[in-house]
Amino acid sequence: MSSEALGAVLFDMDGTLVDTEDLWWEACAEVAVGLGSALGPEDRQALFGLPVEDAASHVSGRIPGSPGPAAVAALLTTAFTAKIENGVTTLPGAVALLEALRAAGIPAGLVSASPRPVVDLVLETVGGDRFRLSVAAGDSERNKPAPDPYLAAARRLGVDPASCVAIEDSPTGIASAAGAGCAVLAVGLGGTAPEGVAAVSSLENVDLALLRLLVTRAT
Structure with a gap:
């Protein structure tokens, strides 16, 4: 060739x-807080580059009584989209x-x-x-x-x-x-x-x- x-x-x-990496992290952190739990620095590293469905599984696993990965994925998508809309x-x-x-x-x-x-x-x-x-x-x-x-x-x-x-x-x-x-x-x-x-x-x-x-x- x-x-x-x-x-x-x-x-x-x-x-x-x-x-957009900071925006993605902010969206994940905000969704977690909204569900009653905070993410830490180790979570930021773990979430780096993950598709939304895998990120949702990670966030869901950190939250007692989580609504489940599918619901968390929808929340993450909404939060991230809102941040992207700002430019x-x-x-x-x-x-x-x-x-x-x-x-x-x-x-x-x-x-x-x-x-x-x-x-x-x-x-x-x-x-x-x-x-x-x-x-x-x-x-x-x-x-x-x-x-x-x-x-x-x-x-x-x-x-x-x-x-x-x-x-x-x-x-x-x-x-x-x-x-x-x-x-x-x-x-x-x-x-x-x-x-x-x-x-x-x-x-x-x-x-x-x-x-x-x-x-x-x-x-």
Whole structure:
């Protein structure tokens, strides 16, 4: 496979394209307090990068007499959506990289573990026209860390997952992308990126040459 054979670039959303990790934590903490229990620093780490259904199971397990994961998931989605509606910040380098991909004719896809209402709100900020498709929670049989969301994105784009680079910021997302057979680039994880996974501190450090190199190395 040549260094030009980059089929698509698949982006995680929260913490990768937009600065929403603090908003997610605030939503989780507020829901827990509303149900009669407080979360601690160890919970913040545990909730990092989790899909809403897994986060709901975690929060529910911390609350005596919890209404159950399904009810907590609905509360989390509502709380997070409300915070997103107030606006989100696009992370440095995101728009420039998306524009470079568009200019080169390389498809970009959004692959998120967040619910569809949240994804659609964020797309209004980042620019939905910059993406060929988006995959949200519920658009595939299983959510991250299963490979299903990335496999669904590659299938819908008509490309081999091995020709795709997935850009992720959490172990959960990295496991999903790697399981699908994508080359993976970790952003913002510093020294905590899994062994063997290429890492950068910011999307400002990513260009097409690097993305093509990652696909070549993976194959």
